[in-house]
Amino acid sequence: MPDCTDQIEHLDRIARTMDRAVRLPIVGVHVGWDSILGLIPGIGDALTLGPAGYIVVQAHRMGTPGALKARMLGNIGIDALIGSIPLVGDLFDIGWKANTRNVALLRKHFESEQDDAPNGAVTSS
Template sequence: MAETYTHTRPHSRPGARSAPQPTRASELDRLEKLAHNMDTLFRIPLTSIRVGLDSLLGLLPGVGDTAALAPAAYIVYRAHQMGAPRSLLGRMGVNVGIDWLVGSIPLVGDIFDVGFKANRRNVALLRRHFDRSEV
């Protein structure tokens, strides 16, 4: 049975209806879609190479790689809310940091972004963690 998780709001009105809480599986699916959009949304014509919005943002000098941090940080934040252990969050943070640091180097970073898919790696780590913990 899929487990649900809730984050209670301390200032909810008594008797107010709340939206249904997502299951862990549905949240992981949502995070995978975000990771897909950021890392592998487009295929470069005549190749099997896939790039995403992260790679496109990385082409903007100075601000692109920093702007791509927001969705990556959101994935880590949601992992925290879902109850991922600190060790996993740390590993996910290292992936985001490597992606940002190397990605901010002109040309080298753009090439690196094609191969290092931090968002997809992080969601895969999260899914693997929860798959193991449900057994």
């Protein structure tokens, strides 16, 4: 399997945009489009599922195991479920950062896979 570093970096840029693109002054918390769009009732949370789903689709194309994809979908599900609760969900979105969590899971998977491979070669799942 080819080196996935470039693809993971691409997905990390998407996660950064969605989860932590802007630092809020005074409180110092980072928010992204996920939190901002989540403020729009109904449609905002639905719009944020697109980039989140794209990250999972790319993980699938990279050959990740089903258990990892299930965990990633669980992160998105928690984000969508709790994020749909007015006000509480908006605050939760700021801290949960499902896209960032999912890219971290991907990165960890491929780093451990690379560490386990003989002579540092990357193996397929």
